Amino acid sequence: MTRKFGAGIALGIIGTLLVAVAIWLTIAYTGAYNVAASDQHADAVRWTLDTTMHRSVERRSGDVELPETFADEVVAEGASHYAESCVYCHGAPGQEPTEWSRGMRPEPPHLTEAAAEWSAEEIYWIVENGIKMSGMPAFGAHHGPEGITALTAFVSQLPGLSPDDYRALTGGDPAANAGGAPAAAASPPEETTDGATAEPAAAAD
Ligand code: HEC
Known part of the structure; x- marks a missing residue:
């Protein structure tokens, strides 16, 4: 039971990291962030x-x-x-x-x-x-x-x-x-x- 729980947490962490990396790469590659200096930073x-x-x-x-x-x-x-x-x-x-x-x-x-x-x-x-x-x-x-x-x-x-x-x-x-x-x-x-x-x-x- 505790072992299963531990494995669940590890999977959760890995999953979250993968989503974070996916968001990071998407922002970098798609040009979603506007780098125009004429626009204020969020x-x-x-x-x-x-x-x-x-x-x-x-x-x-x-x-x-x-x-x-x-x-x-x-x-x-x-x-x-x-x-x-x-x-x-x-x-x-x-x-x-x-x-x-x-x-x-x-x-x-x-x-x-x-x-x-x-x-x-x-x-x-x-x-x-x-x-x-x-x-x-x-x-x-x-x-x-x-x-x-x-x-x-x-x-x-x-x-x-x-x-x-x-x-x-x-x-x-x-x-x-x-x-x-x-x-x-x-x-x-x-x-x-x-x-x-x-x-x-x-x-x-
Ligand atoms: C091409 C423009 C430019 C020149 C030339 C320049 N700075 Fe800056 N400086 C900046 C920018 C932009 C910031 C703001 C950085 C930030 O907020 O992250 C800054 C920040 C600073 C800060 C921190 C102030 C604050 O509250 O953010 C000091 C102190 C400073 N500069 C001193 C100097 C001195 C002394 C010189 C000349 C030797 C100089 N700077 C030349 C653009 C310049």
């Missing part, structure tokens, strides 16, 4: 990606070691890297992200608000390693530990910065402040077709 998919991302970053950023405070020069260096590499996806105080970045799924968050959610160690980890399946690039290979530390120093202070603070940190030069525009024009090839309309609005600030 709530369940969005929740899964968000939760996986947050837990994964929390778990892996424990090994990051950073100084307690950052020197002003380090923050300023981070600000200039930010104006070159990040602003067109994430915006800055007084500066909107480029229009094309609003077409990404997930949409890159405005870091002036979103950075407050993360510890400096988590920011370091995210910038160094990037985030799979999201379009957030890994900058570790290009910027090295010092560059990533500088970016972290700047991004952790971003939520408290005013547009004037940001302008002062990036040299007070409107052209430098509009760092998003030249960087954006140089990056994705599609930019050449509508680059003229993709200039950040705040370039005029």
Whole structure:
């Protein structure tokens, strides 16, 4: 009797696994899931990606070691890297992200608000390693530990910065402040077709 019961459970588990594999392969092969970035993720998919991302970053950023405070020069260096590499996806105080970045799924968050959610160690980890399946690039290979530390120093202070603070940190030069525009024009090839309309609005600030 108990043996029969055990065999029944084993069969049930195998059957469930086979159905799960069948659903997985059906979704992958039939093209049932809409990958269009013009379409929002289903709530369940969005929740899964968000939760996986947050837990994964929390778990892996424990090994990051950073100084307690950052020197002003380090923050300023981070600000200039930010104006070159990040602003067109994430915006800055007084500066909107480029229009094309609003077409990404997930949409890159405005870091002036979103950075407050993360510890400096988590920011370091995210910038160094990037985030799979999201379009957030890994900058570790290009910027090295010092560059990533500088970016972290700047991004952790971003939520408290005013547009004037940001302008002062990036040299007070409107052209430098509009760092998003030249960087954006140089990056994705599609930019050449509508680059003229993709200039950040705040370039005029
Ligand atoms: C091509 C666009 C793009 C560029 C350039 C980019 N990011 Fe991101 N970034 C993203 C996207 C998309 C996400 C959202 C990931 C998610 O929600 O899963 C993200 C997420 C983040 C996050 C986590 C914030 C949150 O709440 O999700 C941080 C921190 C971050 N980026 C920092 C940076 C920094 C610093 C740079 C420049 C060195 C940078 N990013 C450049 C697209 C970009």
